[in-house]
Amino acid sequence: MNQSKKAKTGSAEGHLFGVRILEKVYKWLEGILNVNVLDFATKWAGRIGHWSLVAAAGLGFLFSLIFAIRINKFDSFLIGIGWFLLVFVIQFTAQRFLGAGKTLIGNNTSRLASKAFLECVAFLAAILGVVVLISSIITAVRAGSLMPFLSGLGGFVFLEFLAMVTFHPQTITTEIVKETSAGQEALGIITYFLKALLRLVPILFGLGVLIFTIYMLIDGFGLFGNEMRTASSWMKVQMRAPQILTYAILPFLSYILFVLFYLVVDIIRSILVVPEKLDKLSK
Numbered sequence: 001m002n003q004s005k006k007a008k009t010g011s012a013e014g015h016l017f018g019v020r021i022l023e024k025v026y027k028w029l030e031g032i033l034n035v036n037v038l039d040f041a042t043k044w045a046g047r048i049g050h051w052s053l054v055a056a057a058g059l060g061f062l063f064s065l066i067f068a069i070r071i072n073k074f075d076s077f078l079i080g081i082g083w084f085l086l087v088f089v090i091q092f093t094a095q096r097f098l099g100a101g102k103t104l105i106g107n108n109t110s111r112l113a114s115k116a117f118l119e120c121v122a123f124l125a126a127i128l129g130v131v132v133l134i135s136s137i138i139t140a141v142r143a144g145s146l147m148p149f150l151s152g153l154g155g156f157v158f159l160e161f162l163a164m165v166t167f168h169p170q171t172i173t174t175e176i177v178k179e180t181s182a183g184q185e186a187l188g189i190i191t192y193f194l195k196a197l198l199r200l201v202p203i204l205f206g207l208g209v210l211i212f213t214i215y216m217l218i219d220g221f222g223l224f225g226n227e228m229r230t231a232s233s234w235m236k237v238q239m240r241a242p243q244i245l246t247y248a249i250l251p252f253l254s255y256i257l258f259v260l261f262y263l264v265v266d267i268i269r270s271i272l273v274v275p276e277k278l279d280k281l282s283k
Contacts, residue, residue, distance in 0.1 A: 045206030097251035122166035129159030208247025
């Protein structure tokens with residue numbers, strides 16, 4: 001009897017064979033992208049980011065000295081000294097706020113009505129990450145440059161870690177509760193994105209600073225060329241400075257922005273709860 005039921009069910013759902021295959025892929029990805037990998041990567045991403053900042057400070061100072069000697073101008077050397085000092089001030093700020101985001105997430109639990117949203121986002125992020133990586137490799141080979149690959153690699157890592165957080169919503173204190181209104185579900189989705197991005201700030205910090213420090217190193221080689229190439233190379237090196245600082249100050253900025261956005265979310269949540277409380281009082 002049970003076998004006949006299974007046979008009927010199987011024949012009735014034969015059109016979902018593709019879904020069944022992808023469900024197995026989903027389970028496989030969920031097992032690989034686990035919480036232990038996330039914790040390990042978060043820890044080391046922070047360290048890599050800090051070492052990259054030290055390298056960026058040294059490279060910026062060295063390149064400014066080389067440029068000052070080559071064009072016989074003292075101004076660029078002063079810029080290098082300022083850059084060296086600024087990097088360590090920003091690093092101090094980054095260190096203070098890198099762990100603060102995780103604490104903030106732990107203190108703010110949110111709810112969703114179903115895992116369907118999380119499952120789809122996690123699966124799509126994991127697949128999109130692979131597509132981005134493959135595209136960047138093709139672009140890098142065609143362009144004969146390493147930079148498109150580094151950018152694609154950064155995008156791949158970010159998307160895979162976004163999938164990792166979404167596969168395991170407990171890492172961003174998101175609960176699945178069936179008794180949720182449409183308005184509360186909307187707030188749950190908004191807070192998911194806020195907390196997921198905040199949870200990944202150490203990854204973004206490490207990746208961003210590392211990649212743009214490598215770019216700075218590559219651009220700096222041009223300082224040993226002719227006069228025109230030296231000037232062009234110095235301009236490129238200077239362009240990397242704000243890019244590195246943007247990722248270096250990200251832990252501080254993300255903390256402030258999360259608090260401000262979450263304040264708005266809490267206000268909206270309190271408004272949505274009012275009708276429910278009035279109904280209880282009327283009863």
